[in-house]
Amino acid sequence: MAVLAPFALAVLVPFLYPALGRRIGWLVALLPFSLFVKYLSLIPPIMQGEPIFINQAWIPSMGINLTIYLDGLSLLFSLLITGIGTIITVYSISYLGAEEALGNFYVYILLFMGAMLGTVQSSNLVTLYVFWELTSISSFLLIGFWFHREESKYGALKSMLITVFGGLAMIAGFLFLYLITGTFEIREIVAQAGKVPGSIYYLPALVLILLGAFTKSAQFPFHIWLPNAMEAPTPISAYLHSATMVKAGIYLMARMTPVLGGTLEWFYILSFVGMITLVYGSFMAIRQSDLKAMLAFSTISQLGLITFLLGINTKLAVAAAVFHILNHATFKGSMFLVVGIVDHETGTRQVDRLGGLARLFPITALVMMLASAASAGLPPFNAFISKEMFFEATLHAGGAPFTAWLFPAAAVVGSIFTFVYSAVMALKVFFGPLQAGEGHGHGSHHTHDVSPTYAVTHGHDAPERAHGHRGHDTHGSDHGSGHHDHEAGHGHGGGHHGDPWGMVLPALALASLTLIIGLFPGLVEYSLVLPAASGAWGSAVKIPHLALWHGFNPPLFMSAVVVLLGLLGYRYFYRLRDVVESVQNARFNLNVLYDRGVDGLVKGARWLTDIQMTGYLRDYLVFISLFFIAAVGYTVWAKNGLKFTGMDLAPVSVYEYVLAGVMVVATLAVLWMPNRLAAILSLGVVGMGVTLMFILFRAPDLALTQLIVEAVSLAMFLLVFAHLPELKKEIVSRSEKAINAVVAVASGTLITMLLISGNATRLFDPISRYYVENSYKLGGGDNIVNVILVDFRGYDTMGEITVVAVAAFSVYALVKLRPGKGGKQR
Amino acid sequence: MNQLQMDFNLLTVEILMATLGLVVLVLGLLIPKNQSRGIAYFTTIGLVAILLYSVTMQWTKAEFLNGMYLIDPFSTLFKQIFLLTAILVSVGSYQFMEKYGHNQAEYYSLMVFATLGMMVMASAGDLITLYIGLELMTISLCVLTCFRLRDAKSSEAGIKYIILGAMSSAIMLYGLSLVYGMTRTTVIAEIAAAIALDGVSPLLLLGLVFLVAGFAFKISAVPFHIWAPDIYEGAPTPVTAFLAVASKAAGFAAMMRVLLIALPDLFVHWNVMIVGLTVLTVVLANLVAIPQTNIKRLLAFSGVGQAGYLLLGIVAFTQLGVGAVLFHTLFYVFANVAAFMVVIAFYNETGSDEIRDYTGLAVRSPLLAAVLLFSMLSMAGIPPLAGFVSKFYLFTAVIDQGYVWLALISVLMSMVSVYYYLIVAKVMYIGKPADDAKPIKVSSGLQIALILCLVMIFAFGIYPAPFTDLAMNVANTFFTP
Structure with missing residues (x-):
């Protein structure tokens, strides 16, 4: 678990730095040096072909473990990372002035060291990816170390974007490898290497993994981030951007050679890009x-x-x-x-x-x-x-x-x-x-x-x-x-x-x-x-x-x-x-x-934003309705979802035709009325039409309710109008009007059809029949509505009464709390 | 008629919440205005106590009122998620509401009631119950959205939320009634049985379209996302955090219950719709987030994008998928609320939400900058942070079901998301603060909350096993009746 040592020290640095000051560099240098010695001592067993293997469960439910596997290839990289790491740390003690943010510097460099060791020693592709991205992050932080420079910002962002892009491509490639072999363990994948080149997933896996490697190792045409990354302090450039981090891509390619290599695709892509x-x-x-x-x-x-x-x-x-x-x-x-x-x-x-x-x-x-x-x-x-x-x-x-x-x-x-x-x-x-x-x-x-x-x-x-x-x-x-x-x-x-x-x-x-x-x-x-x-x-x-x-x-x-x-x-x-x-x-x-690519992305995104996020509520309603109608309309059309037969309809009388006609005219009139008052009155006509309909269908209680609702809402509208500004005629383009009309008509049509269809579909007996049959027998009343209210659904009614009572109390309270003429406080 | 199952002990959490809400409301009337800080503390403590109590019910699986209300590990975990969010948001509200709000007791009690509504949604075993929970949540949130008196943006956001929210509720209600009409029942468990018996009728499919559209509103999936950015921007920032995290989680809880438990036989049909929503959401949200200059709008779009990733878990329709959604939601609480708390703290000092004003935040407040950086990197899915593990789960869940292309699109859009998150990181870390910029003070309560979030973001990423085990075990119980 030597991989974790740099992380542990990185956590300690902020606490030690105030005490040690510049001398902390020596302490930090001690860590890679002792690791270097440790890895040197591992050379003999690995020469004998006995790799070191440590397994620690990480996300057991997904079969992802923190496996450390140290063979010759990993050992070579580990030695480079720790050896050059020692030299760089010692060098940077003199290189960086005391006034620099040394604490941050050593934290970042330790983070990097740990991440890099993790990358080359992980035997699991997912953990490898985790450490891989961590190297990108620490590189980002180190490039931006001299943050006051404009080029540093550009360089840091560019290198992070390109390498993270590659990293995500790489993990996608790993997922393809997983699809082929069913495991993320590199050694198990190598054991099944024969299956890989023949698979249909071989080419996507190869291309995606190579994208990761090429971006990290600055291969043409992804090399463009490396010159900008030189904004980092020079020891960092030496360490990350030359000796170790950029070789992570090389490491990955070398590691994957037994699995992906040996094909014509591998040969031509790698040799030509190289x-x-x-x-x-x-x-x-x-x-x-x-x-x-x-x-x-x-x-x-x-x-x-x-x-x-x-x-x-x-x-x-x-x-x-x-x-x-x-x-x-x-x-x-x-x-x-x-x-x-x-x-x-x-x-x-x-x-x-x-x-x-x-x-x-x-x-x-x-x-x-x-x-x-x-x-x-x-x-x-x-x-x-x-x-x-x-x-x-x-x-x-x-x-x-x-x-x-x-x-x-x-x-x-x-x-x-x-x-x-x-x-x-x-x-x-x-x-x-x-x-x-x-x-x-x-x-x-x-x-x-x-x-x-x-x-x-x-x-x-x-x-x-x-x-x-x-x-x-x-x-x-x-x-x-x-x-x-x-x-x-x-x-x-x-x-x-x-x-x-x-x-x-x-x-x-x-x-x-x-x-x-x-x-x-x-x-x-x-x-x-x-x-x-x-x-x-x-x-x-x-x-x-x-x-x-x-x-x-x-x-x-x-x-x-x-x-x-x-x-x-x-x-x-x-x-x-x-x-x-x-x-x-x-x-x-x-x-x-x-x-240009970055610029174009931003411009395109802005265009995409502007067409939908206008800030106007009515545009949002149109936008949402359009999609909704499209979805519902498509379902209706594709599934033949509506049914218009089998309804038992009463004959329609002349009055009803006349009333319906009046309501349609009044509704349309609302749209063209010049001021609010006229519009509201037209709307009132529609409401009164509904009331008359109820009367025609012999439902006086409903008619009464509707009448009260209409009257009260009309009165409220009129009260509010005094406080509202003049209704302005807004200029709306013809095409916008057309879209609005289409959306409105389509919504109306759809809902109408749904209502008809819902009425035509009777899968089971309506509940009303139960009440008709039983209201006298069980409730002892002739008025079915009364029986339902006080007997069948007595608890509901009690609840409703309570709500009404509470509402009455609050209305009273509100009336009493009304600010006085002098305008107390709000 | 069967014996009614009414063991009120099962409802302890909900009853406690309702009590807390009422007590806070009454306290506000009794306590002098200048002592209102105490109400805020009281709310937080009460929520923490309820959260602790809910742990005792972690693995309870029972029904209340013959399946109309379900108490199972799935709903309990979601309740804990809501409570966690409410706790963090209440801590984030202290200073903000003192400075910009009024009538604090009402604010906190509305927050408690909104949380209660979410709990009802998560536990609903019946479509009507679900709807009641939904309305309780929506109406409370509507009021909270326009809680900043005489702030035009806040009022505008409130109006938009009421109108669009009412529209979505109407759509959802229509869908519920169609489903009821076709199956003769509103109890979720019985719906599945009825469909299995009667087969699929076209009107039922229409009901499904309505339902999915209604849920898409609540989780702000493209193209029904359009309310989110405006309202997120206008609402008081703590409310935005609450909206972005808890209300979205509640939408997912209800959606999963309805689609996966009530309508599994319609899988082929809703799957098409959800896949469509996922693609639209992931692609559009991540692209549109790029040009945003307001941090709240940026977070709004990133939140829309996160909803897209969560949808992947529903597309998978497996135990792994559900577990991934749970895990992602849990982590998302910490990451996203943390980001919003940074925005709150920054706004408290500077009165600005513009990204360009974040220049040099790393110098002005290293804590705020670090929390924002890591929560954003985590949301982008960069290891070793929490977001990587959860995205990895979500992608694996869909790949296991053969949706390789869907996972690839999601990975590609994750790359895009890295770009806009990095822009903020760049501004904060490698920008030079203005000469007159002062260090930003963060109250100690907020500091504790921020550090907690940061620790969790790392803990979920570095040692996720306990959390993934929890999520997977809960997902395990979700499908077993």
Whole structure:
């Protein structure tokens, strides 16, 4: 239950923070570190193929349990989460100023840590989804951490919308899997994996689950949230948006490989999406002038590479994928940390305003050299090995004939771009003439020059570059004269204090791993990579040894091409960047699509609101009546619901015709009367007509009642009229009038037909016959109505009398309470 | 004639409620105006006491007056839901009614009577009894809706509620009479037997259409939802909370009783209608909620949407479906009343219900912002909050019955709902408060209620087993006669 430890600590942080202050960071860092050690100790049993399994009932009635299942794949991720988590926490102690809301920060980051561990260790799809969404929420909170910035709001909302959208699609996909297999337990689903690809639900399940994975892992075309998410504090970007959270999608795909993989759909969707993301991301990274945006796109492209490998879905490809997950976390994480240092110390992240920083921060420069050499895929670093494996995998991908050349070609192109931006980050920023941005950046995050959206970047950067760098394409790292005023000292750069140790040491620790793993791949091969690959593949995986040197073979040749063309690209960096910018039309891109989509949704919703929610009661009545008549009318028509035969009707006399005619005329007259008085009088005519009808049918008591009701209501109307404003003629459009007329006529017709039909349907004897027969016998009275009132329903009558009496009392009270002439109080 | 079953002990809860209502009313006349806070406290304490008493009847299953009134776990759970809502709303009313109301005793006693009406609806074993409960509830709520004297919006809402409510009552009554005419009985248990004997006649189907339309009004399902937003906006906010939660729950209680117990043989017919209502409700409500700028209207539409999700449980027509509805209603009390209490607290200080004024609420009052955030996320169905578990149940219930497409539409619209909930979250959490914005004070009573709600929202999500077990066991007894 180690998963729950971060949550427990998160609850405690708000209580501990006041006592510990900034030192709380050390306490928080202790937790991931001890978890890291614990997971390291679990390596031996898991290497032996003995996964750890813990089961805790959660919603037993639905068969949903909190199952923790730790195999090689989960263990690799758990180690990454806790290991990098330790480094990030230590780093952030120096990175964040004391005036920031540190309590919140550590709560959020612990929440995230727990959620992420839960995601990779859950063996139940529902609990996995629960933790999955929790990572989105904590990401939302962390991106919005610097909440006063407009971009933060936009970025936080965008990333949450896209990832939650994907998450909901994913749970829908899980439901399809449940329909196929009848369980949410991943291991049980894997056991029934054979059933899945043949099912009719396979394709919807696959597409929906991949939607979840692609949105989380920022795959094209859902990558657009990641650059905006870079609004978060840099250690958070390093942790969530590069090393761990965005890999949750990758994890899910790897986890699902035994179940969903191995089909043509899987192969083509994943490899193509991955390939496009790889090439597009690395291509876009080149044109970013903000170092962090560059890292964002480079992360996108590397995630694409891993997806690509999972799509190829051979044993070698899967092993390369998990190995690259590890490698990417080491080198990209350290690159982020270095950018954080640069930003923190100089106050800018603009590539064009930075240069020669190695003189000020030699160790920071060393970290960046290590990391970017790994990123570029140079030997003897770890990513060189995984990149060679990647090349090898693309060469033997299978599939259609065209993939045999397309895949390797795309791999090489993507790698060239990757080489170029890696070189820019290391050489351009840290060597050449010294430039340290403008102003001093200690904690002054408000002045960040952040512009991750392409359009904005383009808009404000182009002129400056034109001013500063045109004509310097021949030597990319040599900076234009336009910026010489930014010499260190002037900008109060970091010159005075050198490397900020609190941040550099964690970064160095991470970066050194790139070299260690590169030189001694055996350290991780049997302990981490193969168990993880076996977990993803579903059975034991055997591959040729991980090594730097495999002899002269096609992958080595491809690497050589990458290095050569990459060097060329770096030399002509600015020209290359111009080309990239001209290709990428900033006016139309996926962000615009997203913005328009959101905008359109709002506009459409507003239209939908306006047509029905007018605020007028009469419109509401029309609206409701229309639907109601439609429903009733349809039932009548479809079920032949009305019956008009079998009535025993009395003959209709002349008087009755005349009276009915008068009532119809009076009713219509109400509609056209110019003022209230006339309308009410017409209505009175209708009432009197009813009274006369009662008389015709020899019901004097009813007639009397009706007469009184009519008289009293008329009198009340007249009394009220004195207080009402003049009746205004409202302008109503012709079409509206027509609708009103149709609704009115339809309601009348329907009710009339219902009455007739109800009268015609006699399923059983009316109750009145009982009274006719028994009123004399049992009640001893000739007047049936009297007998009913005082005998058959005596209790009812008593109740009625009581009500009338109470009403009389209250009327009396009201009359007495009437405010006096002076108008007492209300 | 049979022996009349009249064990008045079974009615203790209802009798206590009626007594409480009357006592509060009389107290209001006896106690000086400046002491009216005491009446409010008295009401809350009385409601809590009745809620505690009702626990002793949790698993009682009995009939009163030969099936005209049913005391079973289903109705008792619903009564507890109404009581919970009434308790929370009464706590939320203290400050609000002191500031904007008048004649507090009448307010609280009307609230108690409205709750009593809902209880009668939930327990009704007879169509007439049901109707009486419905009217008691509706009329009390009508008065409460226009309780803010000389507030045009409140009066307008009252008028609209009276007219549209009367219309819906008329429709429902017509339906009841048609059902009676076709089956010769108004007792729910006997209706099913009569239909099983006589078969389905067209007029009975017409009666069904009327009934479903009438219920759709009460639960504000699209297209009969149209009264809800205007009235929610105009009514005093505590009343809105009461309307949005308790009155809707009562509608569902009665609807389930009538459709699932009295008219199970018409399943094929009403199922079509309910599916139609569900789709319309879930789609339209969630779309229309997006452009709202008033928090009460936003919550109104989100509430309409929630009614759509609840309908899924009726579509399923299984024990799981009923259990899911019960669970969702129970959680919805806490989530929705919590949201409205935040609105009340905010209004008490600022006099505004506009979403844009919520900017930077996280700074001005972290508690209010957190409660609103989590209740909204919960309503959106985001784990690990309560709404996720209940939606999961509802979706599973319909998927088990083969309505995969319906579940998919609902999931899709849940995504849409995330958008408008997030807009509010964005405003509160990552917006900068105006320079003159002051921290918002929340009275301690309200604070306790808010924290209770927050705890429940998490408890239902993180450890739902006791609550789901309760709901499932109650659902289990619902179908067994």
